[in-house]
Amino acid sequence: MNRKVSWKVCIKGVLAFAKPYRTKFFVAFFMVILSTAIYTMNPTVEGMVTTQLADDAAKIMEGIPGAHVDFQRVFLILTLLITCFIVRALALLISAFFLTNAIQHMMHDIRGALQKKIQKLPVRFFDDHAFGDVLSCVTNDVDTLSNALQQTLTKVITGVLTFILVIIMMFRINWIMTLLALVIIPLTALITKLFVGRSQKLFDRQQTTVGELNGTITELYGGFNEIIVYNKQEDTIQKFEDVNRRMRDSAFQAQFVSSLISPCVSFITYVTIGASAVVGCILVIQGTIKIGDLQAFIRYIWQINDPLSQVSQLSAQVQSAFAALGRIFTMLNEEEEDQGGEKHVAKDRMKGTVTFDHVQFGYGKDLLMKDVNMDVKSGQMVAIVGPTGAGKSTLMNLLLRFYDVKGGSIKVDGVDIRDMPREELRSMFSLVLQDTWLFKGSIYENIRYGRLDARKDEVIGAAKMANVHHFIRTLSHGYDSLINEEANNISQGEKQLLTIARAILKDPQILILDEATSSVDTRLEKMLQEAMQRVMEGRTSFVIAHRLSTIRDADLILVLKDGDIVEQGTHEELLEKKGMYEKLYHSQFAGQNFDEMD
Numbered sequence: 124m125n126r127k128v129s130w131k132v133c134i135k136g137v138l139a140f141a142k143p144y145r146t147k148f149f150v151a152f153f154m155v156i157l158s159t160a161i162y163t164m165n166p167t168v169e170g171m172v173t174t175q176l177a178d179d180a181a182k183i184m185e186g187i188p189g190a191h192v193d194f195q196r197v198f199l200i201l202t203l204l205i206t207c208f209i210v211r212a213l214a215l216l217i218s219a220f221f222l223t224n225a226i227q228h229m230m231h232d233i234r235g236a237l238q239k240k241i242q243k244l245p246v247r248f249f250d251d252h253a254f255g256d257v258l259s260c261v262t263n264d265v266d267t268l269s270n271a272l273q274q275t276l277t278k279v280i281t282g283v284l285t286f287i288l289v290i291i292m293m294f295r296i297n298w299i300m301t302l303l304a305l306v307i308i309p310l311t312a313l314i315t316k317l318f319v320g321r322s323q324k325l326f327d328r329q330q331t332t333v334g335e336l337n338g339t340i341t342e343l344y345g346g347f348n349e350i351i352v353y354n355k356q357e358d359t360i361q362k363f364e365d366v367n368r369r370m371r372d373s374a375f376q377a378q379f380v381s382s383l384i385s386p387c388v389s390f391i392t393y394v395t396i397g398a399s400a401v402v403g404c405i406l407v408i409q410g411t412i413k414i415g416d417l418q419a420f421i422r423y424i425w426q427i428n429d430p431l432s433q434v435s436q437l438s439a440q441v442q443s444a445f446a447a448l449g450r451i452f453t454m455l456n457e458e459e460e461d462q463g464g465e466k467h468v469a470k471d472r473m474k475g476t477v478t479f480d481h482v483q484f485g486y487g488k489d490l491l492m493k494d495v496n497m498d499v500k501s502g503q504m505v506a507i508v509g510p511t512g513a514g515k516s517t518l519m520n521l522l523l524r525f526y527d528v529k530g531g532s533i534k535v536d537g538v539d540i541r542d543m544p545r546e547e548l549r550s551m552f553s554l555v556l557q558d559t560w561l562f563k564g565s566i567y568e569n570i571r572y573g574r575l576d577a578r579k580d581e582v583i584g585a586a587k588m589a590n591v592h593h594f595i596r597t598l599s600h601g602y603d604s605l606i607n608e609e610a611n612n613i614s615q616g617e618k619q620l621l622t623i624a625r626a627i628l629k630d631p632q633i634l635i636l637d638e639a640t641s642s643v644d645t646r647l648e649k650m651l652q653e654a655m656q657r658v659m660e661g662r663t664s665f666v667i668a669h670r671l672s673t674i675r676d677a678d679l680i681l682v683l684k685d686g687d688i689v690e691q692g693t694h695e696e697l698l699e700k701k702g703m704y705e706k707l708y709h710s711q712f713a714g715q716n717f718d719e720m721d
């Protein structure tokens with residue numbers, strides 16, 4: 124997902140999420156500043172001890188009467204030093220607590236906002252956004268942002284502050300030595316630029332190989348059974364080995380080149396320290412600076428080296444954090460599905476009549492449906508047949524207002540569905556699809572999803588009507604048996620029976636059924652047929668049909684081809700017409716399904 128909103132929007136957005144926790148952020152950053160200030164003070168205080176001891180020793184050596192080591196002053200400075208350490212440790216602790224607390228609350232809010240947003244997105248959003256992309260936005264991108272705020276932000280603030288304070292402290296000691304030591308900055312920058320440029324390319328290659336490795340693993344594990352059946356284990360190992368080897372080589376090169384930065388920067392630092400020590404010693408001998416100042420100065424060179432050596436790593440983290448920020452706020456600024464009109468259908472007038480009036484529709488610029496008309500009375504059963512890609516699912520997508528018509532209108536109980544609140548429209552429907560959706564939870568919860576306020580006896584009643592009660596009873600935990608995340612611990616037909624029970628429980632005015640294909644055994648197929656007959660009783664139903672048995676009794680059969688209804692009528696009427704339906708009908712005796720026909 125690419126960023127479609129400006130940085131201004133992103134920054135404003137992130138600040139809005141941070142606002143409720145501003146006091147915590149303020150305390151955390153104040154503590155970070157305090158700890159950095161103490162950190163840069165330490166070398167000077169340590170230097171004071173050395174200077175004191177050196178001065179006292181010199182006086183004793185010179186034999187000055189009364190000369191002695193001033194332990195009282197030494198202890199005073201050491202106490203100051205220890206106090207600094209304690210205060211710094213406390214400041215770091217407090218800042219970590221408040222920062223983590225504020226950031227995790229903020230991430231919780233961002234994840235919640237993303238989830239709310241996804242629920243409000245129009246179905247068409249998922250036509251051009253991969254599911255993986257959306258998933259990665261809610262998980263990976265929020266994680267990247269969290270890490271960036273948690274670690275990178277503190278490191279950047281500490282680094283910049285340390286850099287400024289250390290330079291001030293160095294100038295305070297001696298400006299000549301400082302100018303000499305500052306050579307370290309352009310040299311480090313040069314080395315970093317040189318290596319980062321190279322390692323960035325290698326890291327990109329490593330990332331691409333990681334993507335390939337993921338793809339290969341998904342493909343291989345996803346097709347586990349097929350691979351075994353086709354005896355392709357050896358090929359599989361070979362294929363994996365190939366990507367794995369490339370992964371090893373690219374990871375090695377990337378890591379090796381980037382690991383060179385640190386020793387090179389350290390080398391420059393050592394040379395600078397050596398040079399500073401020589402100049403420093405001369406200045407100490409001349410009496411321009413104290414010995415403790417020299418010691419402090421060398422410690423400062425180390426302190427300045429720290430943020431410098433982290434620049435490349437930090438800049439990569441900052442870049443990926445900004446990329447994540449861009450994706451998050453692009454998602455949060457996506458256009459939501461409008462909630463529909465204000466026209467309500469009174470509860471007692473909800474009958475489930477459906478009219479398509481000169482409907483035109485296309486997913487893109489071209490029209491798939493040019494002129495679709497139908498009139499379905501309350502309680503009628505409508506069968507929809509046609510070859511694959513004819514537009515059967517599209518017809519249902521329009522009825523549920525997943526997409527809006529481009530011409531004409533669709534009316535439910537006499538009201539144009541665009542004038543109805545979407546929620547009200549959808550509350551009139553139940554869906555039973557081939558591609559069943561069950562969630563991780565008990566069977567009871569899965570059926571009750573149809574109507575959350577249903578009593579236990581109503582859930583059991585629905586299961587009985589759906590022919591699935593007996594099956595549930597055979598499970599060791601009955602209605603409390605758990606369905607796992609992939610719902611692969613029960614069969615396809617049983618899953619569909621459960622979704623029928625869910626649909627029955629909802630007691631909708633209109634039902635959309637995608638008839639099961641031949642993937643279930645004869646016994647289950649019979650149970651499914653029975654259950655479907657029961658759920659259809661007394662309500663308007665649309666059945667995307669694949670077999671004859673369902674079609675014969677339908678009140679209306681719609682024959683679709685290339686998006687349009689080419690024939691409609693009852694089974695007998697359509698047979699008499701001797702048109703496409705008759706052709707499809709006879710082809711079924713030859714063993715084909717309707718949707719396999721052209």
Ligand SMILES: Nc1ncnc2c1ncn2[C@@H]1O[C@H](COP(=O)(O)OP(=O)(O)OP(=O)(O)O)[C@@H](O)[C@H]1O
Nearest residue numbers: 250486491509510511512513514515516517518718
């Ligand atoms: N989200 C979409 N975006 C673009 N085109 C789509 C989309 N969904 C379906 N189509 C296209 O619209 C046409 C009708 O598809 P539809 O899924 O309605 O057919 P169908 O009759 O239900 O087919 P099947 O029996 O295979 O499920 C097809 O050409 C399909 O490729």
